[in-house]
């Protein structure tokens with residue numbers, strides 16, 4: 375996973391600096407190319423000799439070392455790198471970074487860095503909790519710097535404990551791997567337009583009443599978010615839901631099935647459509663212009679007309695996206711019913727789930743799905759809706775090639 379990744383580590387002057395030696399070793403083991411800059415005070419805690427032996431590279435420290443600057447200056451150091459990792463990031467180093475201070479090679483390189491920066495704060499818990507440090511950390515976060523930790527636990531000072539410890543070396547390594555994995559994922563659907571429908575639709579009866587269903591929108595929103603993380607341009611067409619908007623998608627809010635239909639066709643062309651919405655099959659034949667009054671006598675009769683089937687229309691349209699994925703919400707004969715929908719609606723895939731009340735799927739956080747396609751059925755284990763979304767996006771990316 376880390377093969378060939380160029381990681382620049384800045385070691386700050388904190389008691390936890392020795393733990394970074396283990397980080398260097400593990401990153402190297404995984405194939406990363408590690409270069410290290412020691413801050414002036416970092417040198418007080420670990421020696422350039424040890425660090426150099428572990429990283430297998432010359433260790434840098436002085437901004438005005440004439441041989442270093444000719445050889446490989448701070449600009450080059452920070453340019454030819456895929457990630458800058460600052461560990462331990464002391465309160466002082468965080469303060470200098472937050473204020474753009476370039477008073478030594480380490481800070482000058484951080485200021486010149488084009489690569490993403492991850493910092494691993496480590497300091498006494500009172501220094502971490504201090505408003506000045508919190509302000510500086512918030513500034514760095516706003517500047518796009520990522521954080522690993524700090525962790526909670528005992529401090530170097532006897533009898534002191536709290537939040538401020540350097541994260542464990544293996545945790546830092548895992549986070550670095552996750553960072554690069556995320557980067558890989560972000561290329562999966564780059565340049566693609568993905569259309570997702572989500573949530574229920576509501577169909578008015580009169581100005582104050584409507585009929586709807588129990589869809590929460592969690593699965594559809596998770597798919598939209600996963601597609602965005604995979605680098606796609608995402609249009610999410612959502613019925614009324616009470617969950618937050620996913621990051622990085624453009625949302626079109628609708629209420630009725632017919633509004634959803636219009637929004638779907640207005641969003642074309644798309645490479646992929648995932649129709650996760652629980653569209654109302656019917657709507658009241660007439661919408662009363664005024665609130666229906668509780669007049670004496672019988673309750674008012676309700677009659678319905680069928681809504682357009684958005685998935686079926688899209689599946690058979692000449693603007694049909696290359697890949698069309700439908701859902702099937704079933705309470706009985708899940709696979710047989712889903713197979714019928716696959717054929718009838720012109721979908722490439724149907725994600726079938728059991729939505730009977732004891733399955734806990736509608737409104738819940740987990741899902742147990744069967745994926746139907748011309749190639750057959752595969753049943754996934756019970757997963758969180760986020761995991762179902764990740765897997766589905768991976769399947770879609772693979773299918774698009």
Ligand code: CTP
Pocket residue numbers: 571631649650651652653654655681682683684685686699700701702703704715
């Ligand atoms: N769907 C749609 N428009 C509709 C009804 C359903 O686009 N008017 C889509 C859903 O978004 C889903 C798929 O069709 O992707 C299947 O929805 P589902 O409610 O399971 O099936 P229905 O077609 O409504 O069939 P039934 O109610 O008989 O189960």
